[in-house]
Amino acid sequence: MARRGDRRRLALLLGPVTLFLGTCFIGPMAVMIVFSFLEPALYGGVEWSFYHLNYGRILGWADSEWESFDPVYAAIFLRSVRLALTNVVILLVICYPAALWVSGLSARWRTLLVFLTTLPFFVSLVVRLFIWVLILRPTGFLNSSLIGLGLISEPIDIIFTETAVLIGMAYVLLPFMFLPVYASVEKLDRSLIEASSDLGGSPLKTFFRVTLPLTLPGIAAGAVLVFIPSLGNFIVPDLLGGAKVLMIGNLIEQQFLSARNWPFGSALSVMIMVVMFVLIIFYLRQIGRQGANQ
Amino acid sequence: MSGEEEARNQQTPIAEVREAVKRFAATEGGVITALDGVSLKVQPREFVTLLGPSGCGKTTLLRVISGLEELDAGEVLIAGEPMTTVPPHRRPVNTVFQNYALFPHLSVGDNVGYGLDVAGVPRRQRNTRVGEVLERIGLGGFEPRRPDQLSGGQRQRVALARAIINRPSLLLLDEPLSALDRNLRQSMQLELKTLQHDLGISFLFVTHDQEEALTMSDRVAVLNKGRIEQVGTPEAHYHRPATRFVAEFIGDGALFSGRIEGPTEDPVLVTGDGLRLAVALGTTVNQVATLLLRPEHLEAAPEAPDAAFGVIEVRLKQSVFLGASRKFVCCLANGATVTAAPTGAGAQALSRVAPGELVRLAYRRDQPHLILGADDGT
Amino acid sequence: MRRTWVKRVLAVHGALFLLFIYAPIVMVVVYSFNSNPINMMIWSGFTFDWYWTIFGYPTQLNEQTLYVDSTDRLLAAVQNSLIVATSTTTISTVLGTMTALALYRYRFRAQRFYQGLLYMPMVMPDIVLGIALLVFFVSFGMALGLISIIIGHCTFLISYVFVVVSARLAGMDDTLEQASADLGANEWVTFRRITLPQILPGVIGGALLAFIISMDDLVITYFISGVDSTTLPVFIYGMLRRGVKPEINAIATIMLMLSFTIATLGLYFRRRH
Numbered sequence: 001m002a003r004r005g006d007r008r009r010l011a012l013l014l015g016p017v018t019l020f021l022g023t024c025f026i027g028p029m030a031v032m033i034v035f036s037f038l039e040p041a042l043y044g045g046v047e048w049s050f051y052h053l054n055y056g057r058i059l060g061w062a063d064s065e066w067e068s069f070d071p072v073y074a075a076i077f078l079r080s081v082r083l084a085l086t087n088v089v090i091l092l093v094i095c096y097p098a099a100l101w102v103s104g105l106s107a108r109w110r111t112l113l114v115f116l117t118t119l120p121f122f123v124s125l126v127v128r129l130f131i132w133v134l135i136l137r138p139t140g141f142l143n144s145s146l147i148g149l150g151l152i153s154e155p156i157d158i159i160f161t162e163t164a165v166l167i168g169m170a171y172v173l174l175p176f177m178f179l180p181v182y183a184s185v186e187k188l189d190r191s192l193i194e195a196s197s198d199l200g201g202s203p204l205k206t207f208f209r210v211t212l213p214l215t216l217p218g219i220a221a222g223a224v225l226v227f228i229p230s231l232g233n234f235i236v237p238d239l240l241g242g243a244k245v246l247m248i249g250n251l252i253e254q255q256f257l258s259a260r261n262w263p264f265g266s267a268l269s270v271m272i273m274v275v276m277f278v279l280i281i282f283y284l285r286q287i288g289r290q291g292a293n294q
Numbered sequence: 295m296s297g298e299e300e301a302r303n304q305q306t307p308i309a310e311v312r313e314a315v316k317r318f319a320a321t322e323g324g325v326i327t328a329l330d331g332v333s334l335k336v337q338p339r340e341f342v343t344l345l346g347p348s349g350c351g352k353t354t355l356l357r358v359i360s361g362l363e364e365l366d367a368g369e370v371l372i373a374g375e376p377m378t379t380v381p382p383h384r385r386p387v388n389t390v391f392q393n394y395a396l397f398p399h400l401s402v403g404d405n406v407g408y409g410l411d412v413a414g415v416p417r418r419q420r421n422t423r424v425g426e427v428l429e430r431i432g433l434g435g436f437e438p439r440r441p442d443q444l445s446g447g448q449r450q451r452v453a454l455a456r457a458i459i460n461r462p463s464l465l466l467l468d469e470p471l472s473a474l475d476r477n478l479r480q481s482m483q484l485e486l487k488t489l490q491h492d493l494g495i496s497f498l499f500v501t502h503d504q505e506e507a508l509t510m511s512d513r514v515a516v517l518n519k520g521r522i523e524q525v526g527t528p529e530a531h532y533h534r535p536a537t538r539f540v541a542e543f544i545g546d547g548a549l550f551s552g553r554i555e556g557p558t559e560d561p562v563l564v565t566g567d568g569l570r571l572a573v574a575l576g577t578t579v580n581q582v583a584t585l586l587l588r589p590e591h592l593e594a595a596p597e598a599p600d601a602a603f604g605v606i607e608v609r610l611k612q613s614v615f616l617g618a619s620r621k622f623v624c625c626l627a628n629g630a631t632v633t634a635a636p637t638g639a640g641a642q643a644l645s646r647v648a649p650g651e652l653v654r655l656a657y658r659r660d661q662p663h664l665i666l667g668a669d670d671g672t
Numbered sequence: 673m674r675r676t677w678v679k680r681v682l683a684v685h686g687a688l689f690l691l692f693i694y695a696p697i698v699m700v701v702v703y704s705f706n707s708n709p710i711n712m713m714i715w716s717g718f719t720f721d722w723y724w725t726i727f728g729y730p731t732q733l734n735e736q737t738l739y740v741d742s743t744d745r746l747l748a749a750v751q752n753s754l755i756v757a758t759s760t761t762t763i764s765t766v767l768g769t770m771t772a773l774a775l776y777r778y779r780f781r782a783q784r785f786y787q788g789l790l791y792m793p794m795v796m797p798d799i800v801l802g803i804a805l806l807v808f809f810v811s812f813g814m815a816l817g818l819i820s821i822i823i824g825h826c827t828f829l830i831s832y833v834f835v836v837v838s839a840r841l842a843g844m845d846d847t848l849e850q851a852s853a854d855l856g857a858n859e860w861v862t863f864r865r866i867t868l869p870q871i872l873p874g875v876i877g878g879a880l881l882a883f884i885i886s887m888d889d890l891v892i893t894y895f896i897s898g899v900d901s902t903t904l905p906v907f908i909y910g911m912l913r914r915g916v917k918p919e920i921n922a923i924a925t926i927m928l929m930l931s932f933t934i935a936t937l938g939l940y941f942r943r944r945h
């Protein structure tokens with residue numbers, strides 16, 4: 001229904017949001033990208049001249065009196081990617097069978113369990129992480145229980161390790177994997193699985209030939225949704241990883257709040273953003289291709 | 295009579311559509327022409343049905359009149375007034391939607407009273423009229439109910455009540471009976487017709503069900519691919535279809551296309567595969583035409599048929615019991631199927647024929663309708 | 673036979689899955705009533721004292737075990753959080769709903785651009801958005817405080833409301849609006865009487881979601897809050913960084929209960945419609 005006056009109404013509806021997101025979302029992104037190409041000056045200031053060594057420090061071509069390439073940055077970046085990927089795999093292993101289980105229940109139970117799974121998502125992130133600090137601390141629940149049971153005599157070091165970071169990230173990001181995977185498992189036509197076992201496919205064969213390929217879109221969505229916030233996380237490594245398990249998020253935070261090298265911090269952020277965009281474009285392509293095939 | 299005098303002699307139509315053209319962008323790209331130069335008039339107190347297969351443009355035509363779609367070319371007049379710049383909420387027509395479109399958050403009473411409410415009718419007066427209308431359609435006292443507490447038939451009635459409460463000069467009905475089961479549909483057909491008569495307003499009714507169209511309408515317009523194939527009374531459509539499409543769409547019957555040949559005192563239609571069918575005396579020879587043989591035209595041929603009859607030789611395939619009568623499905627030499635539904639003695643004669651046997655059928659050569667002109671291929 | 677075996681394994685896994693999610697939560701709630709002031713993880717009796725402590729009431733607990741050095745600062749953080757969450761919810765609900773309506777109702781060339789623009793803040797990692805806002809506010813000389821936090825939260829919460837309301841709109845029967853117009857209602861009346869009641873559950877759901885996320889946001893707020901504008905999550909995060917003391921259990925339990933209540937309320941609204 002294109003009528004006269006529609007354009008005016010459309011402008012009225014979209015005007016405020018355009019103005020707001022234009023200045024307060026696109027604006028900051030643009031300023032950050034500009035900053036990442038500026039030269040850091042003393043005491044947290046910037047020189048207004050083009051400077052590419054912020055990236056060089058991370059990727060390996062910087063060599064000036066101010067900055068030099070330090071492999072530690074690349075190492076932190078790689079560790080972040082590795083931990084984020086590990087987290088994706090862990091969550092997939094946790095959530096996929098759980099989604100299969102829930103989808104096999106009656107409608108009432110399904111609704112209840114989906115609700116129960118998402119409920120912790122509404123609980124403050126700090127609270128959820130605090131719980132794990134309590135559990136994993138040397139004097140925490142885990143160690144107290146294990147010592148109480150006589151299984152160990154000395155507290156084991158688990159907090160401030162990669163394991164602790166992975167546990168925390170899995171706990172915090174669980175719904176992001178569970179929901180998309182569950183949505184695709186639930187949509188799955190049960191008769192296809194029955195048909196496959198009817199045709200003599202063993203449960204394992206049926207799973208790998210029918211169930212898994214059909215739920216791949218959900219897995220892909222969950223992987224992207226978990227990977228992106230894992231990569232840039234700094235709260236989890238800060239509370240559970242300490243100084244030993246620095247991730248790129250902690251590095252960025254340091255640049256802004258202690259080292260006061262804003263251009264370098266901006267460059268690190270831009271790199272996370274680039275990784276995110278590459279992932280999302282790749283993901284949308286895949287989804288688009290699947291849509292075209294069907 | 296000049297055209298002007300003729301126009302003056304007629305009443306102003308309630309609604310008139312002139313050369314309407316409407317195109318949509320297809321989802322796969324390209325353009326769908328939903329209306330391709332449609333013209334139609336609806337007279338006061340008239341029940342007009344738009345009949346056609348799905349996608350023929352009948353619903354679009356309805357929406358163009360109600361103002362929910364805008365025309366790309368042509369115009370719509372209601373009571374003589376051009377409607378091009380009039381938005382739907384100012385047009386004096388109301389619609390019964392196919393899915394009824396009852397407001398789920400409003401009670402039955404508020405649904406029915408909605409049109410009065412937005413027009414500013416005070417509550418007391420509104421309640422009285424809602425009560426009357428609900429009473430009229432047999433749902434008295436249903437005001438406090440919610441739409442989801444109603445059966446399909448009741449929802450249909452509420453939708454109807456809601457659309458007639460504003461006393462529109464023209465009521466548009468978009469396949470309102472399609473969601474009902476067969477028995478309910480048949481009783482609603484009669485009720486709608488009675489309602490239309492009592493209210494004294496015009497109905498423009500959309501359906502793909504030919505039986506529905508023939509039962510209820512004063513006039514039927516058959517649409518196909520965005521064009522009107524034929525407008526006229528149900529009888530005209532049945533007995534004198536203007537095109538092969540109409541003949542196929544309405545009623546049963548076998549169609550034979552070919553060329554009229556032979557002496558003028560015995561013209562025959564010769565089909566491509568050599569079948570010869572007698573046609574009415576006086577038919578101009580040497581032209582292409584299509585013959586429509588309805589089941590009731592055919593009966594068992596007498597021993598020595600005179601020149602007033604056409605005769606075909608067929609093989610009986612199946613005899614189908616229909617309750618009050620029987621129909622005989624037969625197969626022609628060229629493989630085409632014809633159905634005969636004779637009455638009385640003719641039926642008895644055919645009942646004795648066993649399936650698979652050859653039998654001669656006859657028809658009065660002046661009875662079947664002949665569609666002149668080239669086969670339009672539909 | 674084989675299939676029941678598979679089912680059993682899945683059920684055991686499902687039980688462990690729920691245990692992983694809820695055991696830690698139950699633990700915090702239980703230990704928030706533990707009266708042991710020296711080791712939080714050794715049960716020595718039931719007490720409400722930690723709850724009294726956070727609200728500033730005198731208790732029998734030793735001053736040294738205490739941690740909320742000033743109840744006033746905690747309450748100020750709560751107040752800041754509530755101010756931010758209410759303002760953010762209002763702004764983002766209005767803007768998000770308007771955008772959803774515009775993109776649902778009209779077909780125009782920039783439509784895909786707007787869709788992308790609205791999804792972007794949701795997928796953007798918190799830290800990237802947080803520091804981009806920080807750099808932006810500082811380089812344009814804007815003081816960091818409640819206003820900057822509100823702006824920052826709105827940039828991504830508009831998107832959440834937009835998504836929830838859009839889903840509701842997509843599920844709406846669009847012949848309802850047509851029927852309303854057909855019955856003589858102009859566009860404004862149709863919006864007020866038909867469209868708005870239809871999408872209201874979505875709008876309320878979106879608003880609740882925005883409120884919870886705003887109350888809970890840590891990363892973005894952490895970067896763009898000023899000295900006097902600490903919100904509750906940032907305050908607790910600060911406490912946690914200084915060490916773990918028992919009364920956080922009580923704060924965590926109160927926050928848990930609040931979140932659960934709001935989430936359940938949201939679900940109730942969605943199911944009732």
